[in-house]
Amino acid sequence: MAGVRLTPNAVSAALAGDTNLKPVVQVVDLRSIAVNGPPSKGPRFRAIISDGVATTPALFAAQLCDLARSGLVRRGAIVQLIEYIINTVQKDRRAMVILNMEVLVPECEIIGNPALPPESGVSNSNSMRADQFNGAPVLTTGITLSTVPRSIDNAPVLQRSTAGNSSNINPSPRDNPQVFQPTVQPSYRPAPNYRNHGTIMKNDAPARIIPISVLNPYQGRWAIKGRVTAKGEIRRFHNAKGDGKVFSFDLLDSDGGEIRATCFNALVDRFYEAVEVGKVYVVSRGNLKAAKKDYNHLNNEWEIFLENQSTVELCPDEDSSIPAQRFSFTSIDKIEDSENNAIVDVVGVVTSVNPSTTIQRKNGMETQKRTITLKDMSGRSVEVTMWGDFCNREGLQLQEMVECGTFPVLAIKAGRVNDYSGKSVGTISSSQLLMNPDLAEAHSLRQWFDCGGRDASTQSISRDFTPAASRNEIRKTVAQIKDDGLGMGDKPDWVTVKATVVFFKTDSFCYTACPNMTGDRQCNKKVTKSDSGNWVCDKCNQEFPECEYRYLLQLQIQDHSGTAWATAFQEPGEELLGCSARELYMLKENEDPRYTDILLQGLYQMYLLRLKVKEETYGDERRVKNTVAKVERIDPSAESKFLLDGFSRLTGLY
Template sequence: MAVNLTPNAIAAINEGDVNSKPLLQVLEVKVFGTNSGNRQERCRLVLSDGVSTQHAMLATQLNDRVKAGSIRRGSIIQLIEYICSNIQNRKIIVVLNLETIIPDCQIIGNPRTLTESNSTANTTASTASAYQNPEHLRATGNIMNARSSSLDVQSSRPTVQAPGQIKTNSMQSYHPMVQPPYQPPPNYRGHGAIIKNEAPAHIVPIAALNPYQGRWAIKARVTLKGDLRRYNNARGDGKVFSFDLLDSDGGEIRVTCFNAVVDRFYDIIEVGKVYVISKGSLKPAQKNFNHLNNAWEIFLEAISTVDLCPDEDASIPKQQFSFRSINEIEFAENNAILDVIGIVISVNPSTPILRKNGMETLRRILNLKDESGWSVELTMWGDFCNREGQKLQDMLDSGLSPVLAVKAGKVSDFSGKSIGTISATQLFINPDFPEAHRLRRWFDSGGRNTASQSISREVTPGGPKNEIRKLVSQIKDEGLGRSDRPDWVTIKATVVFIKTDNFCYTACPLMIGDRQCNKKVTKSGDTRWQCDRCNQKFEECDYRYLLQVQIQDHTGLTWVTAFQESAEEMLGCSAKELYFLRYEEEDDARFSEIIKASLFKQYLFRLKIKEELYGDEQRLKIAVVKADRVDYAAESRHLVDLVARKNQL
């Protein structure tokens, strides 16, 4: 099919046109940089309008289109949003949004770089204008006459002709040259400093920011302002604070200030206000501390400017959310940062917790549920407990069930999935969002009485509310645990063997937040125990089970690993008691008696099955979440119900 590229589009873009939405062809695609460390993968293109070419850079959110193959050599694309920036004295088209019109096409025309095209055109134009200027023609004629006299003198001299050489008239090989009038070089001595370009910088979208730009400015709303923090390192004492920005195109970026810059901007930055910010430096975002979807972070300097916009820009939203339903949180990665919204169904009182650094903080736990039929535990820390936490508890005590939106909550997978607050978390009670209104209508129209299952803590996906019964043989036959997420199943089986070598390990007794560290500790030279994670020493350690157990039902047997609580349920004593019995008191008879008494007992094992990588080998790990002695009355009712359901099929 015939394709007509937009004529002179490259030249127009270089002149500042950003509204024409031209059709261009991709001549070259190059990917450089990686996602490892702080380097961000970037895609560079060479674009053509059939006559001229220009280098372009894709915004990082468009990288997936290159990987998917929709943007490749020969593709016909339409630029939707773009700007032209000066980068290292070269103009580069920064593409913010585009559409692929034809994925694959033959190269159109014989395009050259815009600078080459302009150079050829300028030379031709200057030559033509020179021959149309009478004064220039007379000057050129004088030069030509002088050169002719010189050539006549040279032609009168004897010449030696090489054998086989064709003798030609020297005038025939002469090509007239057009010389511009002589201009002396500029002299800047004594004229003072060169005036800088003080024109206001062009406002660009946050998504278009890159470290190769020269002068830029962004207009955005402050959505979060961090606390002022002080630090001490090898360079001395310092202070730092940061704030997050959101612009009208949905781009987000974090701004950080240090030391003297903190004094300039900390008091003038207010959440919800709109500012124009320029003359900052861009550096790779530290993803360990920055959850925003941007590869860069702005660092303000002494020359940076932050100007408040007096008019309220309605095109910039107050906040931006990407809500996940509660049932999706079960499949989220540990430590992931996400947004969630739900109805508050319970709030626990605040409790003091001693942190690892010896400082005391507050913790408050509440539960949220939504239309998915699941609920999740939200753990509040610090000031959240007395601010939003107390307000939610008062509302719940008065009979109200408020809607709570959580911005930037952190996922934890300890004993199920839960959400916790961090320094960047924001909580919104009964917000004026469409999602909140929809959730309120669902709750008031019957969702209040709808039962929900928890994905957190005590009620795990293998618990009684959604129990999935399996046989031992089905673990292998159905490939349980070999998908992206673990399988939670219940198996009724008998303990047939317990390994007595290394049945427990020495553990760190220190508390990290509301949980014990439990990392393995070793004895140091002074006979005290040392934890590498906590970097502390202590006189006594804890002992925790790491028990290898073989279980069996009528279809086969398998090995499982039982940890502290489930191992205590099977053995009837703590790991510390059993350790001292064997290694301190050396009472092997009593030790063997406890092990034998634990064999050939039947349990309902709640198992977590997941394939994990050990070295270069994939191994199936089966962990005992809970071990309950079989209640034969309840088990009989389960079997009767199972038979009844099968008879109905």
């Protein structure tokens, strides 16, 4: 076989920005560098490559490190660079990241007299660190010119053996010099001009698509191609700079690399409707920052923050090489050992679905909540809490299927583990729920469940789960609220009481509230009517032609142990009376007989009442106030299970 020679001027051409060149170069130095991260990733490798005259530092991409670990690439190896990128790591320093290469000669003496050219931007006394490529701190020593080995001869001679399939390399004798012949790569040629653009500037050329796994903050122009696997809802926030909004979406490419892209404010308006889950896009230009692992579960240390010059272009042709989704399922028994707030993928059969309820978050916002139960072949079951739109979208479908006797298989992508008194899984904005997905794990579960798994006994890892009410609730009687001194501490006590409503105060069951919206939150402060006929809010310092009506309902509750007074605001009031405060107020003002009927229908009904118990001061008097935070009608089946579980715990003591 004919010999191989190094591509002349390859280093200078590559550093000048010609990434279309596929040069033949030599590895004149190779060493491993330690990086922070999971031990399974192993060390990375840094090389000095030479074209026989000039050299440049180069970092092997993760997928090439096995070549160095196995010894296939080592000092003296001659390789052809198939794909690479050039990073400007400092103002005057550039270095190469090798994405793909072919080993031509595994080992050879050093060719020529390589030196570090000034135009390479690499100082002889300064080392290039791997964290300048990927942000991970490394342990490394300086690379100086003296560490680059040189051959005694300017042109050492090697040949490939042509015997059989052997690729042994034999040096030619000194008296029979042989020059390496260019059989693989031609000499350097300038990059082609772009037609119909005339003379272009450096950054006018379209960015080349690179794998997500090699994307890092030290690259100049880049582009990635991936499928959107998740898209979060628009979230609004308020900080020192004012009000803002943000949303994120996740991308997956054909190599399995994942990364999150985030948009703020004006970019939300620009990209939110354009980005659709399941479609493939080319994303270019953006600012890469370290991912905050408390909020970003993807296996990538970086996150893209899109900017004004960023582009997100839909690929018209479907790319079948990019999978629709990537799962890493955790069986339910392993979730029991997971840390709090861990992000997991889980798949199981839905065995029960509870009705959707409305709750109020700490920030005053209302949201929907629905709980379901999953079981799998590990002999465990887990409670899954759906939040927001999941309740009325996938949650409603699941409820209808279970009520019809169909128990679907549900795959959850990116659920968050909660470990408060047992383990449960909750949805987050980037979660995805797939019903009866076409996955091997789902098919196995379906067969297991239909062939006996339906009747298999399971143990819940959500230990205190009671389907009819909030998990981990504390049940008390009306008398125990006083007898146990609840609400007397610095923080309120939260209890659940099974009681009947026996009386409503009707003289003032609601108040006039401010309708002004700040972001997604309504003011709701009490407003008064001015002489002009408008409603005035002292907090907002504004006038409004109309006001809102919100419940401030005083009611008396009773169980077998006694009676107590409680206060119900908007959502609990609507649940108790079945209509809005405005509707009830208008019926009263118009002396409509339906007003009395509505009040009577709310009496003498048994409820599970979630109470906030806290001592408050009224004038000079201190007394305990009971506030109704949640109202649930009694589910006989769930209540029976609760009583049986309590009975089992009691009998287990003796």
